[in-house]
Amino acid sequence: MSPTPPERGGYADAATAPILSGMYPDPSICRVGEEYFLANSSFEYSPGVPIWHSRDLVSWRQIGNALTRDEQFPAGRSPSSRGIYAPTLRHHDGRFWLITTNIDDVRGGHQIYHASDPAGPWSAPVCLSQLDGIDPDLTWDDEGTCLVTYCSWSETEIGIRQVAVDLERRLVLEKPRWIWHGTGLAHSEGPHLYRRGDRWYLVIAEGGTDRGHVVSVARSLSPRGPFEAAAHNPVFTHRSTAHPVQNVGHADLVERPDGSWAAVYLGTRPRGRSPRFHVNGRETFLADVRWVDDWPQFEPARRHVPTEQRDFEDDFSAPALDPRWVSPGQRPDRFVHNAPEGVVVGHVPSETGEPSGLFTRVGGDHWEADFVVDPDEGTFTVALRLDGVHWYGLHVAGGEVTAVAQIGPVRSVLRARPLPGSPVTLRVRSTEPTWNGPDDIELGIDDGTDTDVLARLDGRYLSTEVAGGFTGRLVGVWTESREVVVRRVRYSERRA
Known part of the structure; x- marks a missing residue:
């Protein structure tokens, strides 16, 4: 008998139930036609970076792991909570692209992979050893130039930097530029860039991935900036509330085929007496996104999640x-x-x-x-x-x-x-x-x-x-x- 899917015996409200229960943090999502694909951080665990598929954003099936060979992720060399940090998954010109950071790799920097099929196999990495930091994002401007936007720890500053790269020639094309230092909260990280209409939106995480976690946003007419911060930042957080899902942040947005938008984000479900304890790690949740005055507004997802899809x-x-x-x-x-x-x-x-x-x-x-x-x-x-x-x-x-x-x-x-x-x-x-x-x-x-x-x-x-x-x-x-x-x-x- 091969692994069998569970019977779908029950459902839970997506406003409080994860779409991926368990240690699936730092979700990144993209859509191709009617299908959605999602990747998560994997830290020391190998094979690394689980890849998921869905048609409805709530029922997910793991179709593979991206990093299955030593040239991609040398197994057994990363201690607990190190190794592979937050990925970004995108589809461009008929290829799937994945960028992540292995903070223990002697080659250093961020690493970019590609595949024709998200289930794999994935390519050997292009290593951007010149760049510091974590949480890299991939996007392409109107001329087709690839931009890597990331959380930089350079010198004495922490914030969001960006650089143009040539993926075919494996070259960094310019000196990294600061594009936003966030709203003043600690740990500006997890950037993602999106084009909507005439504007580019830069969505980041702030406040650290603990109880103070938030989502903030800025916009510009160019993916290179300058960026104008939303006056009502943070646009999404559960900090200082009694909501059962805490630590929410590190969001990635996706447009549905009908033109509406959604976001996946990480959260935890602490339980017990103060300080309350979360044990499953940071899980993946779903939100609806509505655009108000050309700014994203996060709302509870009006969906139901199969409760037994992990059995x-x-x-x-x-x-x-x-x-x-x-x-x-x-x-x-x-x-x-x-x-x-x-x-x-x-x-x-x-x-x-x-x-x-x-x-x-x-x-x-x-x-x-x-x-x-x-x-x-x-x-x-x-x-x-x-x-x-x-x-x-x-x-x-x-x-x-x-x-x-x-x-x-x-x-x-x-x-x-x-x-x-x-x-x-x-x-x-x-x-x-x-x-x-x-x-x-x-x-x-x-x-x-x-x-x-x-x-x-x-x-x-x-x-x-x-x-x-x-x-x-x-x-x-x-x-x-x-x-x-x-x-x-x-x-x-x-x-x-």
């Missing part, structure tokens, strides 16, 4: 791994191979010490993940991971399974029990909180009749508010020695 059951019988599977260490194709009964996961170290394992993002309010494995003589761990030093897991070795909690430098070994006969189902579950946090995490083993819960742990310690960084939770399996056969993984999200 899956995978028995790994397909010839290739589903694109949902990623690794914080080496790429999966270096330590995973097919077997008649599932996939074999081996042990391959990474330069950073991050585990080379099969991981998938989690995202619901509450959820359950079952890993059906043949332990054999391997030593391995099934775990929920926020980063390399914040995870809860089930460690299997020597015929026993042990619940383990890693919180910073402290590793706690909790209850252990003998393994039942093979295969065995190891279960990680997010459930209702008992410690005023976002959730509790249960670590258990299914013995065929019931779940033996070895530990129930406070979910706050696997949150961004505790661990810091830019990522969210993933659940997966890695080995410390020998191999383990993973027969099947089932994952389902439940809304509280």
